[in-house]
Amino acid sequence: MAQPKLHDVAxxxxxxxxxxxxxxxxxxxISQQTRDKVYEAMASIHYQPNAIARSLxxxxxxxxxxxxxxxxxxxxxxxxxxxxxxxxxxxxxxVLCNSQDRxxxxxxxxxxxxxxxxxxxITGAHSDVIANSPYLxxxxxxxxxxxxxxxxxxxxxxxxxxxxATRLLIASGARRIVHFTSTQSANNLxxxxxxxxxxxxxxxxxxxxxxxxxxxxxxxxxxxxxxDRHREVDAVFASNDSYAAMALQWAEQERICVPDSLQxxxxxxxxxxxxxxxxxATVVQPIEDLAGAAVDRxxxxxxxxxxxxxxxxxxxxxLPITIHRGTTVRSVS
Amino acid sequence: MAQPKLHDVAxxxxxxxxxxxxxxxxxxxISQQTRDKVYEAMASIHYQPNAIARSLxxxxxxxxxxxxxxxxxxxxxxxxxxxxxxxxxxxxxxVLCNSQDRxxxxxxxxxxxxxxxxxxxITGAHSDVIANSPYLxxxxxxxxxxxxxxxxxxxxxxxxxxxxATRLLIASGARRIVHFTSTQSANNLxxxxxxxxxxxxxxxxxxxxxxxxxxxxxxxxxxxxxxDRHREVDAVFASNDSYAAMALQWAEQERICVPDSLQxxxxxxxxxxxxxxxxxATVVQPIEDLAGAAVDRxxxxxxxxxxxxxxxxxxxxxLPITIHRGTTVRSVS
DNA sequence: ATGAAAGCGCTAACAG
DNA sequence: CTGTTAGCGCTTTCAT
Numbered sequence: 001m002a003q004p005k006l007h008d009v010a011x012x013x014x015x016x017x018x019x020x021x022x023x024x025x026x027x028x029x030i031s032q033q034t035r036d037k038v039y040e041a042m043a044s045i046h047y048q049p050n051a052i053a054r055s056l057x058x059x060x061x062x063x064x065x066x067x068x069x070x071x072x073x074x075x076x077x078x079x080x081x082x083x084x085x086x087x088x089x090x091x092x093x094x095v096l097c098n099s100q101d102r103x104x105x106x107x108x109x110x111x112x113x114x115x116x117x118x119x120x121x122i123t124g125a126h127s128d129v130i131a132n133s134p135y136l137x138x139x140x141x142x143x144x145x146x147x148x149x150x151x152x153x154x155x156x157x158x159x160x161x162x163x164x165a166t167r168l169l170i171a172s173g174a175r176r177i178v179h180f181t182s183t184q185s186a187n188n189l190x191x192x193x194x195x196x197x198x199x200x201x202x203x204x205x206x207x208x209x210x211x212x213x214x215x216x217x218x219x220x221x222x223x224x225x226x227x228d229r230h231r232e233v234d235a236v237f238a239s240n241d242s243y244a245a246m247a248l249q250w251a252e253q254e255r256i257c258v259p260d261s262l263q264x265x266x267x268x269x270x271x272x273x274x275x276x277x278x279x280x281a282t283v284v285q286p287i288e289d290l291a292g293a294a295v296d297r298x299x300x301x302x303x304x305x306x307x308x309x310x311x312x313x314x315x316x317x318x319l320p321i322t323i324h325r326g327t328t329v330r331s332v333s
Numbered sequence: 334m335a336q337p338k339l340h341d342v343a344x345x346x347x348x349x350x351x352x353x354x355x356x357x358x359x360x361x362x363i364s365q366q367t368r369d370k371v372y373e374a375m376a377s378i379h380y381q382p383n384a385i386a387r388s389l390x391x392x393x394x395x396x397x398x399x400x401x402x403x404x405x406x407x408x409x410x411x412x413x414x415x416x417x418x419x420x421x422x423x424x425x426x427x428v429l430c431n432s433q434d435r436x437x438x439x440x441x442x443x444x445x446x447x448x449x450x451x452x453x454x455i456t457g458a459h460s461d462v463i464a465n466s467p468y469l470x471x472x473x474x475x476x477x478x479x480x481x482x483x484x485x486x487x488x489x490x491x492x493x494x495x496x497x498a499t500r501l502l503i504a505s506g507a508r509r510i511v512h513f514t515s516t517q518s519a520n521n522l523x524x525x526x527x528x529x530x531x532x533x534x535x536x537x538x539x540x541x542x543x544x545x546x547x548x549x550x551x552x553x554x555x556x557x558x559x560x561d562r563h564r565e566v567d568a569v570f571a572s573n574d575s576y577a578a579m580a581l582q583w584a585e586q587e588r589i590c591v592p593d594s595l596q597x598x599x600x601x602x603x604x605x606x607x608x609x610x611x612x613x614a615t616v617v618q619p620i621e622d623l624a625g626a627a628v629d630r631x632x633x634x635x636x637x638x639x640x641x642x643x644x645x646x647x648x649x650x651x652l653p654i655t656i657h658r659g660t661t662v663r664s665v666s
Numbered sequence: 667a668t669g670a671a672a673g674c675g676c677t678a679a680c681a682g
Numbered sequence: 683c684t685g686t687t688a689g690c691g692c693t694t695t696c697a698t
Contacts, residue, residue, distance in 0.1 A: 018677080019684060021676065025677080027677095029683055031683060031684090034683080034684080049448055050674095056385050056690050057675095057676065057689090081431045088430075095429070097421075112426060114381055115383065216604070242609070271549070275549055275578065276610055277610070278582060338690095338691060351693080352668060353692095355693095362668090382691090386690075387691080389675070389692075390692065391674055391693095392693085
């Protein structure tokens, strides 16, 4: 026989389907005797309830969609892992989507998720497809995006982090600080934090855009080429640890002493990078808190929308960063 | 109005629900005129088919479950990302499960997945819960596990990789090679490869078990303590790059020259680690090929089980590794 | 080329 | 405490 159904359990136990459903959901009153009979029957035919049929009832599917550029990036991998674990504790399953930073993919995933009746969506994707999506059938929470979207956002204090990092370099004697970033844009808060610190110290800003779509090899080449040609640079503030690591590699190759001749600080501070490169100074994002806050926010929206159709209004939650000094920034006593 | 249904589309288009279903699935004959009318109606009311209801029909849910220890680990993160992308191309969605190496969690996830009518499961989890699961309702493919399970397995050539790595160290002059591993076990192929090379060279084997459950900090402490107390060690073969990185950090701290006084080689060679620590020698797993092979295998099983209920019998596919020499192994000319 | 009716597996009234 | 009757949103025979 194929997959046994609730009906089969009922037949074996000698009760009605409703009764089986009741013990399954622990709803209503049922005598201990019937309950036992049913459990026995379920075990004897290896019954597994069909979750699909259950959620068709209009009930919640207990599904949440996760859209990230790619969990191959430790920042998103760690985030995804934490989010999935927390949601699992609350009885939710997670559908994973890696948009690879392709807007069409994001749109496709978005449609797919609502079509699958997800109860909510958490996204850390970068394009604006999602942020500007009109009315979405499921509550959505964004992670680590610039302000202004129409959906609630959870992120670390990018502005402060970048500001602190740059200030730290300046306090440690840097005067010619280059900032490597993925994409320049008006509302890039890390870039803004950098600029603010640079201006305050009356230094010359220098922002190098490495490009989102480019491969890691291209990024490396650009970092190397730039540093080769600008020997006057005495510090690097990178918008992520990967770029910072490249700068570090360049220094090693050129036998330039870090931090004496070149100071370097990155951004993200994932457990992965800190385990591999503990020396690297970096702005540490509170990844665990971000995951927790995003999940809390989403669950709240899901439960709220059961009563009223309130939309969480682009409210955002900004979590504090910390700085890991490592040894790639000079310590000023 | 809540979510529009197929019925609403039919009403708006002035046709029967059946017809709408037909254009939706592109099945049977329908006049171009009706087709257009229906598409128009769908667009006008923003219709999104309910995937849940569709799969209830007994049809495939086009869902695949992924069970990994945690995608926070770049090896699994990269694998998960590649697998998800490939499956998405084939029209499958992915449910992500991070078992955190807890057997109970694996079992729970397994039940949850079959209950959700997944068409198949890919797992890289380490416990034996899954490998020994009796009859499973969905086809299952395992990644990177020891032989012997009852399910098809896709993995890299662990034995050869470990053997080659150890041989390389020996050829470069190492005589006292310690092997750091997570868990010792009879069918740990990396350990076997190490032992084989050690025996061939008539050296003394030295296997240090760091423990699966322990935290990264505990691992680091153990690595450091061991190396502190065994200064005679002149090479490290680590069963993953994380341990190898720890050895490297110890050497830096002790100002011991790598590779002159201590050679180090790891295992996995993820894009992440190679980007962050390009100097680190490592046995590179063909992650992309692993992902591709696992997906191919699974899709094949899924399609096969539509006709006959063949089980892919614990057949396994072993993919070749490559060695990245970096600069932590001496080059012998 | 299109429609009516039955049912996928389960849950939710409403009786009794 | 338990069973009967509908129906979730969609697909699918079988007619027409």
